[in-house]
Amino acid sequence: QEQDSTVRAGSVKQQLSRLVLSSLRATVPDVEVEPMVEVSAKFADYQCNNAMGLWSKVKGSGTSFKNPNAIGQAIAKNLPSSDIIESTSVAGPGFVNITLSNRWVAQRIQDMLVNGIKTWAPTLPVKRAVIDFSSPNIAKEMHVGHLRSTIIGDTLARMFEFSNVDVLRRNHVGDWGTQFGMLIEYLFEKFPNWKEIGSQAIGDLQIFYKASKHKFDNDAEFKARAQQGVVRLQGGEEKYREAWKKICDISRSEFDLVYKRLNVVLEEKGESFYNPHIPQVLEELNNKGLIKESEGARVIFIQGHQIPLIVVKSDGGFNYASTDLAALWYRLNVEQAEWIIYVTDVGQQQHFDMFFSAAKMAGWLPDPSEKKFPKTSHVGFGLVLGSDGKRFRTRSTEVVRLVELLDEAKSRSKSELQQRLNENGKIVDWTDEELEQTSEAVGYGAVKYADLKNNRLTNYTFSFEQMLSDKGNTAVYLQYAHARICSIIRKSNKDVEELKMSGAISLDHPDERVLGLYLIRFAEVVEEACTNLLPNVVCEYLYNLSEMFTKFYTNCQVVGSPEETSRLLLCQATAVVMRQCFNLLGITPVYKL
Ligand code: ARG
Numbered sequence: 001q002e003q004d005s006t007v008r009a010g011s012v013k014q015q016l017s018r019l020v021l022s023s024l025r026a027t028v029p030d031v032e033v034e035p036m037v038e039v040s041a042k043f044a045d046y047q048c049n050n051a052m053g054l055w056s057k058v059k060g061s062g063t064s065f066k067n068p069n070a071i072g073q074a075i076a077k078n079l080p081s082s083d084i085i086e087s088t089s090v091a092g093p094g095f096v097n098i099t100l101s102n103r104w105v106a107q108r109i110q111d112m113l114v115n116g117i118k119t120w121a122p123t124l125p126v127k128r129a130v131i132d133f134s135s136p137n138i139a140k141e142m143h144v145g146h147l148r149s150t151i152i153g154d155t156l157a158r159m160f161e162f163s164n165v166d167v168l169r170r171n172h173v174g175d176w177g178t179q180f181g182m183l184i185e186y187l188f189e190k191f192p193n194w195k196e197i198g199s200q201a202i203g204d205l206q207i208f209y210k211a212s213k214h215k216f217d218n219d220a221e222f223k224a225r226a227q228q229g230v231v232r233l234q235g236g237e238e239k240y241r242e243a244w245k246k247i248c249d250i251s252r253s254e255f256d257l258v259y260k261r262l263n264v265v266l267e268e269k270g271e272s273f274y275n276p277h278i279p280q281v282l283e284e285l286n287n288k289g290l291i292k293e294s295e296g297a298r299v300i301f302i303q304g305h306q307i308p309l310i311v312v313k314s315d316g317g318f319n320y321a322s323t324d325l326a327a328l329w330y331r332l333n334v335e336q337a338e339w340i341i342y343v344t345d346v347g348q349q350q351h352f353d354m355f356f357s358a359a360k361m362a363g364w365l366p367d368p369s370e371k372k373f374p375k376t377s378h379v380g381f382g383l384v385l386g387s388d389g390k391r392f393r394t395r396s397t398e399v400v401r402l403v404e405l406l407d408e409a410k411s412r413s414k415s416e417l418q419q420r421l422n423e424n425g426k427i428v429d430w431t432d433e434e435l436e437q438t439s440e441a442v443g444y445g446a447v448k449y450a451d452l453k454n455n456r457l458t459n460y461t462f463s464f465e466q467m468l469s470d471k472g473n474t475a476v477y478l479q480y481a482h483a484r485i486c487s488i489i490r491k492s493n494k495d496v497e498e499l500k501m502s503g504a505i506s507l508d509h510p511d512e513r514v515l516g517l518y519l520i521r522f523a524e525v526v527e528e529a530c531t532n533l534l535p536n537v538v539c540e541y542l543y544n545l546s547e548m549f550t551k552f553y554t555n556c557q558v559v560g561s562p563e564e565t566s567r568l569l570l571c572q573a574t575a576v577v578m579r580q581c582f583n584l585l586g587i588t589p590v591y592k593l
Contacts, residue, residue: 008165011122011523012046014036015084016098020048024076027071031057037098040523044089044097045517048075051094053133068094105516106505113500114190117580121163122527126338126373128166131157133343134266137174138251139209141184142258144384144392144462146403147385151451152381153343154264155535158584159526168267168335172327173255175248175270178317179209181230184243186212186224194246207209261406262444264585266315274326281326282311285362302357307356316517326357328376332364338373341533346380346457353378366550367403379533382459384451392462409447412464413476414439417593430592438590442479443468445587452585453539475541475587478583481546483593485575489568494558496572503565505573511552515570518548522577526584535585542581549574 009015020035033054040047055068065071074092078084086101112120134154136142157167186208187194189199202208215222233240253267259266282298285291289579290300296314311322331337340350356376359365365374384392421430430438450467454460470476489496507513522541529537549571558567582589 008345010059011120011527012084012100012520013039013524013527014123016046016048019079019082019084020050020075022080023075024050024054026078027074028054028058028476029359032049033057035227036277039521040097043091043095045100046098048072048096049514050096053097054474055094055350069345071093072096073263078172081385082590090380096483099186100517102507102513102516104512105520106507108520109516110417110500110569111201111504113569117522117576120523120580121342122523122530124160124163124228124527124530126165128168128335128337129160129339130335130337131160131341131343132170132172132327133157134264135170135172135174135344136251138248138257139179139205140174141206142255142402144402144405146454147258148345148384149343149407150258150262150264151274152379153446153536154262154343154586155452155538156343156379156530156533157447157531157585159535159538160579162584163530167186167336168331169265171268171270171272173248173252176272176323178227178230179213180233180244180247180585181228182212182216182222183209183238183247183578184233185226185229186215187243187247194243195404197246199250202250205247205254211428257403258406261403264450267387269327271323271327273322274330275318277330278322279491281329282418284329285311285358288362290358290361298442300354300358300361302354302361305350305354305357309358317389321351321355324351324378325358328355328359328364332374340373340374340376341379342377343381346382348558349378349380352376371493381454381456385459385461387461387463406444406447409464409468410439410443412468413446417470427512438587438593441590442476442587442593445475445479448586449478452535453543455536457532473539478546478582479587479590480593481549482575483550483590484580485571486577488553488558488571489575492564492568494564494568496568499565500569500572503569505566505569506563509552509556511548511555511561512570515548515552515574518545519570519577522580536580538584542578542585545574545581546579 010018016037020037020530024031024033024035031054033050036049038047038049039045051068051072055065058065065074069092075094076088076090076096079088082099084104086099088099089097091097094473100469111256118356126246131153132145134150134155136146153169157169160167190208191197217223229240233244240463248270253263258323282291285300291298291311292301292308293299294308297310298312299308299310301308309321310319311325313319328340331340344352356365356378361374365376366372368375386392414435417435446467448460450460453473467474468476470480505516507516525537525541529535552570556563556567559562561567579589
């Protein structure tokens, strides 16, 4: 029972940190210090790096330690005994190398197989988070930037949800603003029967948007009507509210096509939702003395920024920033979120910096030196480039093009699958439906992975050839790697569900040990990806894991060997962890390829 509690209480790093903390308290009782435990590159499995820092704190204060190495020795000696650690050694200026017990690593893996991967979920310091992502604008283009936001935001949401955080997935759609006067009046003019029309009637809302804008710019009478229209809409006039809703519905059904393809769930709370809260929020900021008059507008001056943050335009209207302030107020106070995360392109960095600063000035967010939460983060990302090195554009700028992009990924992966199957002379026992599902899983997965595998801040080049290649660091390669493991298990004719209960894992071969150690790092990896909001950390882990598996499989015979049971369980554990990674990345794993 003792063992059960240590095989499960948090990530390996968290568990070792607890042991190190208790050793530090014994070693230097008078010094406040956080345990520093890292994965070790060469000498051992993990490493404690506290000695040098401690030495600079205690030397010259009459300490009995002679040098950092002596502190390292003491830290090693004072580690409480546990079944986690096999041995320690101290190197150079006090690095404590920690070698994990094979038996414990094996037990941890088996415990996961028996009790589920969820037992490897990291523990995060927040209970509820808002993730604001996708967030396209009504009647405007949903472009690849929104696609990136959708993919990255969904992955972050999945990682937090896996880590038992209550995630509010928010679609902050641009559904409010002066452009609606013009859109509504144009709707009345073009479609006298506008109440009856379905979403197909308007066809491409973007063309509709452009046409109404053209009229607005060239027809004074229409312009005046449009400006009146905004007033009537904001005044709550029934007919205008209904027309507004109609336009939003049409846009929404186009956005939903993309979400459905990507299997992404979002809850829409658009800009209009927060509009009624703006006056009261601005009043609070005003009472705190933050709002000033500048060139007819109402603004907040923020240290370190040349221009102020405009919160009421000179015409008296609210804007993007006033809405974001109200939304943040709502998320903090009504929704009680502790971490509020915004996923947009890096181009909006300044906007977020400024309004986060305003929130700090208002005392909504704590001084980070005192408390870490609640906090806000902007998850910025770079551009998607075309093969010409310029900003990637779907051929026209229509909303539906994003859907077509995904359709193309699917049809390309489908024809490659068909070709491959024919070459192998065996149209695997797939029904049409299975072929459809597999090409979707592979095609959409390829688009997502190509986006997620790079550090999100870098620009990346969109290339179907690259993302659908079965070589290199691609989703297709990883899908094959996973399917191969499944096939090894199938072909063994052993029931792993039964083996995991009756058999045991041993890690005597060096490649088994390396694989085992990497498997149990999973929780740390997810923790790091969540803490730093970097999905590429999970991609990197997934790719490395498949490489380590290959090495293991090349050097360790599985089926028919004396170690068959243990090795099949390692295969199974690798497959389970890979599947969970796919899952976190929003990719549907394929079992047969
Ligand atoms: N609608 C905005 C755009 O398309 C993104 C909104 C991001 N979220 C936010 N709370 N500002 O650029």
